[in-house]
Amino acid sequence: MYGMVNKAIQDLVTNNFGEDKWIAMKEKVGFEDDFFISMQSYPDQLTYDLVGAASEILEISAGDVLEAFGEYWILYTADEGYGQLLNLSGSDLKEFLGNLNMLHDRITNIMPDLEPPKFTVKEIGENKVELIYESDREGLASMVVGLLRGLGKRFNKNCAIEHKNLRSEFGKDTFIVSW
Numbered sequence: 001m002y003g004m005v006n007k008a009i010q011d012l013v014t015n016n017f018g019e020d021k022w023i024a025m026k027e028k029v030g031f032e033d034d035f036f037i038s039m040q041s042y043p044d045q046l047t048y049d050l051v052g053a054a055s056e057i058l059e060i061s062a063g064d065v066l067e068a069f070g071e072y073w074i075l076y077t078a079d080e081g082y083g084q085l086l087n088l089s090g091s092d093l094k095e096f097l098g099n100l101n102m103l104h105d106r107i108t109n110i111m112p113d114l115e116p117p118k119f120t121v122k123e124i125g126e127n128k129v130e131l132i133y134e135s136d137r138e139g140l141a142s143m144v145v146g147l148l149r150g151l152g153k154r155f156n157k158n159c160a161i162e163h164k165n166l167r168s169e170f171g172k173d174t175f176i177v178s179w
């Protein structure tokens, strides 16, 4: 994954739990550089290791780490120069969810090695959608829950998120999002 993902994990931990926790994580995963380069690709395993290390050091489940990270990502990207892209991806939650593939498509222009997830949105009620999440990567569904929570906050919606179908059982992760 691109370095900005790892950098966002570093930021989340440093800002919310303190620099010492980050240093402990860095040591645990054996990352010896001083910083991540946002526009450089790193092995996915490093990101998984960081999530695992955060889970151990902060004593929260890996799912909770991913959820917190997903929520943080919405604020982080807005701060890191992607605010305009977020703005033009939708002025309400439904429109925004329908543009998630377009959003990552645009990012591919500046990050050619991006391996983005794929989302399919189906309207199932006035303020209710079914969101199918597909990825070449495993184990990131909790991140999607956090992302959806962060988007709910961005649009001032009190949203309910139900992880309806699990990839392990159905081959695809499906979420019901209502607000």
Ligand code: HEM
Pocket: 001, 002, 004, 005, 077, 078, 082, 085, 086, 100, 103, 104, 107, 111, 113, 114, 115, 116, 117, 134, 135, 136, 137, 140, 143, 144, 147, 148
């Ligand atoms: C401007 C905002 C955003 C930027 C710059 C961005 C960029 C990225 C980048 C760089 C990755 C790592 C993938 C790679 O390096 O191959 C990623 C992954 C991901 N993004 Fe986005 N993204 C944005 C917004 C969103 C939003 C709003 C969602 C909401 C659902 C989302 C869902 C995901 C997921 C679930 C992944 C994990 C990778 C996977 O599932 O395989 N992203 N994104």
